[in-house]
Amino acid sequence: MSSYRVTGVLTPENLEKILPSRERLEKGPVVIVECIQKIPCDPCAHICRFDAIRKDSVVDPPEVDYEKCTGCGECIAACPGLAIFVVNLKHKNDKASVTIPYELLPTPRREEIYEALDREGKPVGEARIIATRKVKDRTVVVTMAVKKHLAMIVRNIGRKLR
Amino acid sequence: MDLGLRISKHPILEFERGKPVSICLNGKKIEAYEGETILAALYASGIKSYSKSVKYGRPRGFFCGIGKCSSCLMRVNSMPHVRTCVTLVEDGMKIEYEKGRGELPAVGEVETKEEKVDTDLIVIGGGPAGLSAAITATTLGIDVFIVDENPKPGGQLIKQTHKFFGSKYNYAGVRGIEIADILLRDLRKSDVKCIANASAIGYYEGKRHIMAVVQGNRKLIEVSADKIIVSTGARENILLFPNNDLPGIYGAGGVQTLMNVYGIKPGSDALIVGAGNVGLIVGYQLVQAGVNVKMVVEAMPKIGGYIIHASKLRRLGVPILTRHTIRAAMGKGHVEGATIVELDENWQPIEGTEEYINVDLICLAVGLTPSSEILFQAGCKRAFIPELGGFVAVHNEDLETTLNGVYVAGDVSGIEEANTAMMEGRITGTNAAMALGKDRAEAEKIREESLKHLEALRASSFSERVLNGKEKVWKVWRELT
Numbered sequence: 001m002s003s004y005r006v007t008g009v010l011t012p013e014n015l016e017k018i019l020p021s022r023e024r025l026e027k028g029p030v031v032i033v034e035c036i037q038k039i040p041c042d043p044c045a046h047i048c049r050f051d052a053i054r055k056d057s058v059v060d061p062p063e064v065d066y067e068k069c070t071g072c073g074e075c076i077a078a079c080p081g082l083a084i085f086v087v088n089l090k091h092k093n094d095k096a097s098v099t100i101p102y103e104l105l106p107t108p109r110r111e112e113i114y115e116a117l118d119r120e121g122k123p124v125g126e127a128r129i130i131a132t133r134k135v136k137d138r139t140v141v142v143t144m145a146v147k148k149h150l151a152m153i154v155r156n157i158g159r160k161l162r
Numbered sequence: 163m164d165l166g167l168r169i170s171k172h173p174i175l176e177f178e179r180g181k182p183v184s185i186c187l188n189g190k191k192i193e194a195y196e197g198e199t200i201l202a203a204l205y206a207s208g209i210k211s212y213s214k215s216v217k218y219g220r221p222r223g224f225f226c227g228i229g230k231c232s233s234c235l236m237r238v239n240s241m242p243h244v245r246t247c248v249t250l251v252e253d254g255m256k257i258e259y260e261k262g263r264g265e266l267p268a269v270g271e272v273e274t275k276e277e278k279v280d281t282d283l284i285v286i287g288g289g290p291a292g293l294s295a296a297i298t299a300t301t302l303g304i305d306v307f308i309v310d311e312n313p314k315p316g317g318q319l320i321k322q323t324h325k326f327f328g329s330k331y332n333y334a335g336v337r338g339i340e341i342a343d344i345l346l347r348d349l350r351k352s353d354v355k356c357i358a359n360a361s362a363i364g365y366y367e368g369k370r371h372i373m374a375v376v377q378g379n380r381k382l383i384e385v386s387a388d389k390i391i392v393s394t395g396a397r398e399n400i401l402l403f404p405n406n407d408l409p410g411i412y413g414a415g416g417v418q419t420l421m422n423v424y425g426i427k428p429g430s431d432a433l434i435v436g437a438g439n440v441g442l443i444v445g446y447q448l449v450q451a452g453v454n455v456k457m458v459v460e461a462m463p464k465i466g467g468y469i470i471h472a473s474k475l476r477r478l479g480v481p482i483l484t485r486h487t488i489r490a491a492m493g494k495g496h497v498e499g500a501t502i503v504e505l506d507e508n509w510q511p512i513e514g515t516e517e518y519i520n521v522d523l524i525c526l527a528v529g530l531t532p533s534s535e536i537l538f539q540a541g542c543k544r545a546f547i548p549e550l551g552g553f554v555a556v557h558n559e560d561l562e563t564t565l566n567g568v569y570v571a572g573d574v575s576g577i578e579e580a581n582t583a584m585m586e587g588r589i590t591g592t593n594a595a596m597a598l599g600k601d602r603a604e605a606e607k608i609r610e611e612s613l614k615h616l617e618a619l620r621a622s623s624f625s626e627r628v629l630n631g632k633e634k635v636w637k638v639w640r641e642l643t
Contacts, residue, residue, distance in 0.1 A: 005464040008437075008472030008482045037469050038622040040581070041327035043335035058329045059622040080325035080335050081470030104450060105173045121479025137325070137337065138174050156477040 009119045010034055019152070020066040029071025029088040029097075033062050034155075035081060047078040076101050077139040086143075087151050096151035097130060099143040107140050108132055108157065115158035116146050125150050127157050163193045166206040169425045173450050174323045174337070177425035183253035192257075199313065200246035200257060201227070201234050202424035210409045210496060212236055212246060216263055221495050223409025227416030228318075229311045229361070230397040230533060236260060240267040241379050247419075248359065249379070250313050275381040281307035281355070283594050284373055284387040286362045286536060289317020290580040291572025292393035293345040294587030295594075299391075300352045302595035302605050307385060308349075309360040309375050315349070316342035317395060317572075318415060319580060321422040323450070324443055327468075328581040331615050338580065339422075357383075365540035371567065389567045389594040392537050393587060396530035396551065396573040401435060404490040410497030414444040414527035421451050429523025433500050434458040435488050439467035439579075441527030442482075445475045448525075456519055459486040459502050461509065468624070488524065489516060497522055532574045541565055545638045549631025550576030558639045561590045569594060576631050585616040 004010050020030050031052070033044065038059045045055040045062060052068035053075060055061075073086045082101040091097040108114060108129045116127035127144035134140050146154050163182055170177075180196030185203060194203030201224055204212065211221040212234045224234040229248035238244040239256050242264035246257070285296045288310035296306045314320060322338020333341045349356060360377040371390050375383040398413030400406060410429065412420075414436070417428045432453050434441045437460035445455050458475065463485055465472045472482060489501040489511060504515035530551055537555040538544055543564040544553050555563045555570050562569050569590040572583035592609040596602055620629055 003464075004469055004472075006484050008465055008469065008476045010469075010473065034473065035470055039327055039468050039470075039624065040329065040619045040622055041334060042329050046330055057621065058618050078335055080327050081468065082474050083470045103173050105171055107173075117477060117479065119473065119477055121477050137340075139325075140173075158479070 004036075010036065015152075018064075020064070024066045025087065025089050028090045029073075029086050030066055031064060031069045031071060031073070031075060032085045032087055032152075033064055033075075033079075033083065034085065035079070035083040036061050041080060043078045043080060044075045044084060047075050049074065073099050073141060076141050077135040077137065082139070085155060089148060089151055091145055094148055095145045096148045097143050097145050098127075098151060098154050099141060100155060100157070102140045102142045102157070103138070106160075107134070108142055108160070113161045114144070115161060116144065116150060116154040117156040117158045118153050119155050121156060121158070123158055124153055126161065127154065129157075166208060167427045168206050169421070169427050169451055172425070175339075175422060175425065179425075183251055185251050185253075185255040185257055187257045188259060194251040196251065198251050198424055200236070200238065200244075200249050200251055200255070202420060202426055203251050204246070204257075205420060205428075206424075206426045213260060215407070220407055221409055222407065223496075224412060224420075225400070225416055226398055226413050227419035235264070237264065238379075240271050242266060244379055248312050250359075273380065277381060277383045279307055279383055279385045281305050281385065281387045282598055283307070283389045283391065284309070284362075284371070284385050285391045285393060286373070287311075287317070287393040287395055287572070287574070288315030288356060288358075289393060289395050289572060289583065290319055290341070290345065291395075291574075291583035291587035291590075292317070292391065293349055294584040295391045295393060295571050295591040296354045296356075297345070297348050297352055298588045298591030298608060299595050300354045302592065302600045302608075304595050304598050304600055306354045307387070308354055308356045309362055309377075309385075310356070310358050311361045313358055315356060315358055316346055318418075319345070321415075321418040322443075322580070323422050323447055326581065329615065329618060332581045332584055332619070341580070362536050365536060388598060389569070391569045391571055391587075391590045391594060392555070392574055393571045393583075394533040394536065394574045396532050396577055398526065399529045399531055401488070401526050401528045403488050405493070406491060408491050408493050408497045409495070410493065410522055411491055411524040411526065414440050414525040417523070417525050418444055418447060422447065427451055427453065429453060429521075431456055431521045432523040432525060433488065433502070433519060433521045434525045434527060436460060436527035436529070437462075437465045437467055437472065437482050437484070438527060438529070439471055441525070442467040442471035442475055444525055444527060445480055446471070446478070449475075449478050449480070453523065455480045456521055457502075458482045459488060460484045461487040461505055487511075491524060497524055500524055530573065530577045532577065534574055537563060537568070537570065537574070540568065542568060543638075543642055545635055547576070547631045547634050549627045550635065554635060556635060556638045556642060558636055560593050561586060562593065564639065564642055567594075567597065576628055576635070578625075578628050582616060582619050585612045585619065588612040589616070
C-alpha cells in the first residue's frame, strides 16, 4: 500500500503503531488519535482531564495512555485537525459505536440512517445516528452505531439514506 | 431580493448581510448588500468577468480577491482602475467596464482630499503580523498608525474558518476568524489608529521616513514616521498552462475570500491544483460551502500539506492525485473543463494519461510570493531566496531590513503561516519600541517570550525549508552591513 504521504490516508501499518490493544478496545469506549506527523499543535494534550494524551513538545505527535483514557470524547472537537475519534466496541451485541467530528450541513439527527464512509470516503455500510452533540465552536460531535467489524474502518458519514 | 450565488446556510459561518442597495453596471441595475465589495456583488449576480485584456480582448475574471493583482479593475463613479475586490458598494454607485487602458476623469469630476499624519511607527498591512506588531508596540507606549488595503483589517485570518494548530500560547484550536476577532478587539481597545481601504503607494525621503498612503481612491495621506513595519503579506502564484486566464480560474485564497468573507458560492464543480496546506484547506472549505470538489492534483510525488488536512478531505471522498497536474483549461469566456495529466519522474507529462473533467472552478494553490514592492521601492536591499518564496527584503534576526528603522514581519519576510507571523509581529513591535527608547525591560520580556514560541513553532520538519531560507537571508544581511 502507498505511503500516507502519497494518498493522504493512514495505512494499516501506520494505524497498528498507534491503536489501543485489542483487550483495551474490548473494554469499552476509547480514543483513537489519528495524528502521526510532527506538526506544531497541542490542544488535545491540554483538554484531557485524565492526562491520557501527552505531547512531549508542541511538535511531537500525541501519545495516548489507553489505561487513563475513559473515552469521554472531550478531545474530539478540540482537535483542530479533526483527527480524533472515539470507538466503543461494547455498544451493543453486534454493534460498535464510532464518534466523529462533523462540520457539514445538514446536522444529522438521532435515528437517521446515513452511509458509513471509510477513510477514503467510500461507503462501506450503514450508520445509525445515536447522538449528536453541538459544541460551542460549531464542530458537531456525532456518534453512530455501525456493525462491529466496521468500527476501525468507518470515519465519516455520507449521504442520508433514511 | 434574489440572493443569487449568495450562501444562505453554512456549517461554520453566519452571513449577516447589510442593507440592500443597488449599483449600476453600464446602465444595468444590480442588487447588492451594504458591506459587500463591488466584486462580490457582481459575482453574486452571476457576473464573472470584469475587464478585457488590452491586447487580445480576452475576458478577465478576478484572481486574488484581496487587492494585489489587477484583474478586477473597473471604472467606479468616474474613477478609473478601481480595485473592485477591495472597494465596498455604495447605493447608486456607477460601475463601468473600462475602455482600453482606461480614461482619466475630467478635472474636478472626482473630489479628492489631502491630509498629513505624524506618528512614531507606521505599520503597513493589518494582518496577523501587522496587528500583533501594532498592539505590542502601542502597549509599550509608542504612537502607532496602521494602514490596511482591505475593507476590514485582519488579513487572511478573516476567511480561515478552520481551527488553527499551534500551541496554547498562540490560540491553538481557535478558528482563524475568531483569532481575527480577538486581534481586532485588542486593536479597538488600544490607542492604535487604524485606517482600512488604504494603500501605502510610495516611500519618500525626508528627515523622517515618509510614506504616501491613498485611502479609498480619494484621499492622499502623507505619513511621517520614525519607524516602519512592513507586514504586507503575500500574493498567490499563477501557474502556466493554456487558457490559465479564463474567468473561473482563481487563486485558492481569492476563492476563500469570496466564499468565507462575503458568503458567495464560487462555482459548482471544482478542481484544485496544489496539495499544500492551502489547497487542502480550501478544498475542505469548498465542500462546506456546498461545492463538489472533483479532485486535488499535485505535481510533486508527495502531498505537501499536513496529513490530517489531507485525511479530512479524503474522508469526504475527494481524491488527491500526486504526480498529476493541469495540462489546459477549456471554455468559451469561462472555464467549462480542464485536462489533467500524470507526470513521470522527470516532471514530464505521460502521453495517454490525459483525462478531461467537467469543472467550472479551478483553484490554484501553487504557492505564494512575498508582497515586497513597497520595500524595494523604498530602497531596501533584496535577495532571491526560494525557500522564502522568492525575492525578499534582506533582513536580520531582529527582522530589520537594510534600511534603518524599517522592519518586516509575517509572510513578506518569507512565506510561512499565521502563528509565526503573529510572533514575528510581536518581535518587530518590541524592536521598534526599544529603538525609540521605550521601556526596555518590558519590551525585552515580550521579545524573548515571542522568540521562544517562534522557535517552538518552527521545530517540526515542515519548517526546515523556511529556517534554511532565514539562515540564508541573515547571512546576506551580515555581508551587506
